[in-house]
Amino acid sequence: MSRWAMFLLLVVSWQGAVAQEFGTQWIYNPALDDTSQVWFRHTYVSRGRPVQAFVTVESTGFFDLFVNQRNVSMRVLIPYRRSFDNRPIAITYDISRFLQRDSNTIAVWYSPAWPHRNTRQLSVSYYGRLRNGTPFAFRAGEDWLCSKSNRWLTMAGGETIDGTRKCPKWNAADAPVVGWTNVAAVSLGDSAPITVQGADEEAEKVYKIRQQQSFDVVGDSVYYDFGKPFRGWIRVTLRGAKAGERISINGLTYICNGEIDEQACQKFTIAVHRRVLICGDSDFRREQIQKVEAIEIAPE
Numbered sequence: 001m002s003r004w005a006m007f008l009l010l011v012v013s014w015q016g017a018v019a020q021e022f023g024t025q026w027i028y029n030p031a032l033d034d035t036s037q038v039w040f041r042h043t044y045v046s047r048g049r050p051v052q053a054f055v056t057v058e059s060t061g062f063f064d065l066f067v068n069q070r071n072v073s074m075r076v077l078i079p080y081r082r083s084f085d086n087r088p089i090a091i092t093y094d095i096s097r098f099l100q101r102d103s104n105t106i107a108v109w110y111s112p113a114w115p116h117r118n119t120r121q122l123s124v125s126y127y128g129r130l131r132n133g134t135p136f137a138f139r140a141g142e143d144w145l146c147s148k149s150n151r152w153l154t155m156a157g158g159e160t161i162d163g164t165r166k167c168p169k170w171n172a173a174d175a176p177v178v179g180w181t182n183v184a185a186v187s188l189g190d191s192a193p194i195t196v197q198g199a200d201e202e203a204e205k206v207y208k209i210r211q212q213q214s215f216d217v218v219g220d221s222v223y224y225d226f227g228k229p230f231r232g233w234i235r236v237t238l239r240g241a242k243a244g245e246r247i248s249i250n251g252l253t254y255i256c257n258g259e260i261d262e263q264a265c266q267k268f269t270i271a272v273h274r275r276v277l278i279c280g281d282s283d284f285r286r287e288q289i290q291k292v293e294a295i296e297i298a299p300e
Contacts, residue, residue, distance in 0.1 A: 026119060028122070029147075039108075050129065076206060076297060091196075111268035126138045
């Protein structure tokens with residue numbers, strides 16, 4: 001059998017294997033809690049740039065997949081799932097166009113589907129073929145690193161962002177190592193079969209961004225009216241806020257980092273908005289708000 005045929009057989013068998021959970025190795029943050037969103041990453045070294053490669057991510061929550069710091073999908077709230085649904089769902093991505101010559105860093109931003117503990121956070125498979133036709137396959141294990149991100153869910157269905165812990169290079173090969181630890185791994189094979197979704201199947205997508213129609217100042221608070229209700233996110237651009245200042249935005253709490261300009265926006269939660277209340281602690285001033293945008297989201 002040729003190496004190319006072996007590779008095709010590998011891809012078919014690997015993608016088919018995710019349809020059942022038997023033998024799946026899950027990784028999770030050993031400092032497990034109910035609400036934390038977690039960064040995972042690992043750098044794979046190869047002899048030359050792979051000519052074709054895939055990553056299959058299985059999760060019970062939401063995730064964004066990055067290869068060499070690039071988000072592989074334009075979709076949001078991945079995978080598509082209904083409220084309080086933590087079924088294992090697998091999605092396979094062709095990551096060939098994101099690959100580099102000598103090493104490739106695969107990183108995943110994970111969030112629980114809602115506040116609850118689950119050791120089945122992620123299962124990640126990376127496989128493909130090299131230029132000489134040699135197939136390769138890796139499964140995420142205890143050599144992967146993880147860290148709690150600067151975001152977490154709230155019991156009320158919102159999110160909190162700690163801007164003082166922002167780490168733009170969390171998904172890079174040379175990311176900081178302080179605060180990172182090896183993942184814990186567990187093999188579970190006695191649960192329901194995994195659901196397989198296509199990369200674009202039922203995916204949520206940002207389809208419109210618009211600004212408010214009007215606003216009202218009430219004491220130390222500001223109400224922004226977007227006219228008609230929408231399902232999605234609120235994105236707020238701030239300027240001149242103090243480090244540690246806390247701002248509340250319709251269920252999103254943002255802890256400012258003190259940079260000249262900063263933005264606050266949901267990531268793995270979603271709500272219906274129309275009239276948006278923005279308020280804050282004693283350091284908050286309405287003049288700090290530079291722009292408020294509605295990001296409308298819907299399944300494609």
